Amino acid sequence: MKTQVITPHPSVAGYVSNIVVIENNNIYREAVLPLIANGYPSITFQVTDTGLLLNSQKNMDSLVLYGQNTKPIELFTCGYVVIIAYFLYPHMLKALFGIDAKELTNISIDLNFFESARSISLKEQLLNAITLDKRLQLMNGYILKLAERYKPGINNTIAFATRTIQKNKGLVSLTHVQEELFVTERTLQRMFELHVGVSPKTFSRICQFHSALQQLSQNQFTEMTDVAFENGYADQSHLIRSFKEFTNYTPLEYLKSASEFPQ
Structure with a gap:
């Protein structure tokens, strides 16, 4: 492949x-x-x-x-x-x-x-x-x-919000994002649903998970607990629950499944 x-x-x-x-x-x-x-x-x-x-x-x-x-x-x-x-x-x-x-x-x-x-x-x-x-x-x-x-249909406010969350791998405070944009929690929620399709919290969790997934896929870890802590998870069990939510697999099961795709 x-x-x-x-x-x-x-x-x-x-x-x-x-x-x-x-x-x-x-x-x-x-x-x-x-x-x-x-x-x-x-x-x-x-x-x-x-x-x-x-x-x-x-x-x-x-x-x-x-x-x-x-x-x-x-x-x-x-x-x-x-x-x-x-x-x-x-x-x-x-x-x-x-x-x-x-x-x-x-x-x-x-x-x-x-x-x-x-x-x-x-x-x-x-x-x-x-x-x-x-x-x-x-x-x-x-x-x-x-x-x-x-054109011009791009909302600069939501662009800033998503960029900030991605840059911080989902670990930025949403209250901080709201304050930066001078919007309420409800306004930010509505903007995400309209322009992104998920809530700010869910988008943050996706970014956090994706960061962990990239680290695992690139084999940049020694212990699974290191991946958990470096990506803001409370412990290894928290990381595993997140992986099962987004992939239906544990991290190790996902890596094994990905390695079996024909080359």
């Missing part, structure tokens, strides 16, 4: 945090690639040999918008696989798509549901494109089209 993390083109860097591309043409059995909560909604293009999937109900749309997810989402793959995921900044759903972010929490929608993608046959263009560069150009063009349509 070949995985690339691509820096977004400057033209879309204000909307897209990062781009992840996964390619594999050696999966001879069905495999499940989980999408785990990381605080970012995404536009994901996927090509796989759906005809090889054992359960037809697992056939997936090839171009999907994912909102914030607090539960793992399973991508079923088999045979030739290409996945291009554009991870949007947390506050971008409302700005780019003009809908309340809460409506998309733990939900995925075929992008053809939106006239903005359907009118330019984006899915068909991506499926017909031969090279990765061409597909990235198409995705970039679509992002810019959305940005132009809803």
Whole structure:
């Protein structure tokens, strides 16, 4: 499996945090690639040999918008696989798509549901494109089209709030964030539900979990208790409960599961 993390083109860097591309043409059995909560909604293009999937109900749309997810989402793959995921900044759903972010929490929608993608046959263009560069150009063009349509739709207050929470790996006081923005607790709650899709507290917990997940995935630890304490968990049991909530696995079970994905 070949995985690339691509820096977004400057033209879309204000909307897209990062781009992840996964390619594999050696999966001879069905495999499940989980999408785990990381605080970012995404536009994901996927090509796989759906005809090889054992359960037809697992056939997936090839171009999907994912909102914030607090539960793992399973991508079923088999045979030739290409996945291009554009991870949007947390506050971008409302700005780019003009809908309340809460409506998309733990939900995925075929992008053809939106006239903005359907009118330019984006899915068909991506499926017909031969090279990765061409597909990235198409995705970039679509992002810019959305940005132009809803400009100026970015809420700077919620952008600051999400940036502050992410920078502090979810461990910043929400009262401090409210004071910095001169807003009440209820106002901050409403803004997060409208623009991000989850409460400020839940978003903070996702950021905290994601920080721990990155440390584990990069094998930057000796003891599990070190990961717990370095990421603000009270103890190892607290870390394990968080992992089970967001992945359905304990940390060690998750690492074992991830290592079994075909290479």
